[in-house]
Amino acid sequence: MRSLFFLAAFLLAGCQTAPVTGRSQFILVDEADVASLSAAEFSKMRKLPADPRLPKLREIGLKIVAAARRDDKEGVLPPASRWEFAVIDDKSPNAFAMPGGKIGFHTGMFAFAPTDADLAVILGHEVAHVICRHGAERVSQAVGVAMAAAVADEATKNSSAKTRSAWMAAVGVGAHYGVLLPFSRGHESEADRLGLLFMARAGYDPAAAPAFWTRFGQAGAKPPEFLSTHPSDETRVRQLRSWLPEARAQMPKRP
Numbered sequence: 001m002r003s004l005f006f007l008a009a010f011l012l013a014g015c016q017t018a019p020v021t022g023r024s025q026f027i028l029v030d031e032a033d034v035a036s037l038s039a040a041e042f043s044k045m046r047k048l049p050a051d052p053r054l055p056k057l058r059e060i061g062l063k064i065v066a067a068a069r070r071d072d073k074e075g076v077l078p079p080a081s082r083w084e085f086a087v088i089d090d091k092s093p094n095a096f097a098m099p100g101g102k103i104g105f106h107t108g109m110f111a112f113a114p115t116d117a118d119l120a121v122i123l124g125h126e127v128a129h130v131i132c133r134h135g136a137e138r139v140s141q142a143v144g145v146a147m148a149a150a151v152a153d154e155a156t157k158n159s160s161a162k163t164r165s166a167w168m169a170a171v172g173v174g175a176h177y178g179v180l181l182p183f184s185r186g187h188e189s190e191a192d193r194l195g196l197l198f199m200a201r202a203g204y205d206p207a208a209a210p211a212f213w214t215r216f217g218q219a220g221a222k223p224p225e226f227l228s229t230h231p232s233d234e235t236r237v238r239q240l241r242s243w244l245p246e247a248r249a250q251m252p253k254r255p
Contacts, residue, residue: 018132018133018190019071019072019073019074019076019131019132019133020071020072020131020132020194021132021190021194023190025133025137026137026140026141027133027136027137027140028140028143029136029139029140029143030136031076031099031133031135031136034099034100034135034136034139035098035099035100035135036100038098038099038100038102038135039098039100039102041098042084042086042098042102042104045086045088045104046088046089046090047086047087047088047089047104048086048087048088048089048107049086051087051107053087053110054085054086054087056116056119057085057087057105057119057123058083058085060116060119060120060123060202060204061083061085061103061123061127062080062083063120063202063203064120064123064124064127064195064198064199064202065077065080065083065101065127066080066202067198067199067201067202068124068127068128068131068194068198068201070201071131071194072131076130076131076133077101077127077130077131078100078101082100082101083101083102083103084101084102084103085103085105086102086103086104086105087104087105087106087107088104088105088106088107089107090106090107090108091106091107091108092106092108093106093108093109093111093112093216093219094106094108094109095109095122095123095125095126096126097126097127097129097130097135098130098135099130099133099135099136101130103123103126103127105122109122112212112215112216112219113212115208116204117199117204117205117208118208118212120199120202120204120208121195121196121199121204121208121209121212122212123195123199124194124195124196124197124198124199124202124204125191125192125195126191126195127195127198128190128191128192128193128194128195128198129187129191131194132187132190132191132194134187134190134191137187138184138187184230185230185231188230188231188236189231189235189236189239192209192231192236192239192240192243193239193240193243195209196209196240196243196244196246196247197243197246197247197250199247200247200248200250200251201250201251201252203251203252206240206243206244206247206248206251207244209240210236210237210240210241210244213233213236213237213240214233214237216233217233217234217237
């Protein structure tokens, strides 16, 4: 019982509110610590500093950051001088964001993003991950799952090995499919919506987003949505289309 009380108090201590959306968040770790660890990992990656596409990537990225800063009431986003954009020597179609303003763009992603608006779709999504503190939230969820496993282990210490094994497996499977994957998909949808608003506010046509994900969905087979860290491409396109009116209202007014 004491273990359960400790876990409950521990989890309650991590309750915060997400910037911009006001969603309840579970964050136990210091964002600065996560940013420091992320920077160390980022420094090890195979970057292409002379890639001719990097200046355009940085230009669009900083426009998105400036557009997002209007909603950054808590000062989550680093100043413009601290953002680092890198082209990563990796043929897989991917891009990522790290706390502290580190954004990586794989060489394999450029084939799906031939226009500035396409780049803005991806960079808006990544900047949204940063402003929503998704990195710290995911680390915190992993810590919470480890704590739950420790409590289950302690609670069943006098049970048979078979019972203990069953409980630990149940905790692991339940956490993976019932917590980690759904929250990850929620993070991606949150980043899709905010990224759409940010790119529109920066002057890029938000209609490029559903078009991009339709094109990206043809890249190859993907797992069913409930087994994935991301919403299906079909779900993303449907959601993005529903958010287009909200995004278009953010576009700069023409003189």
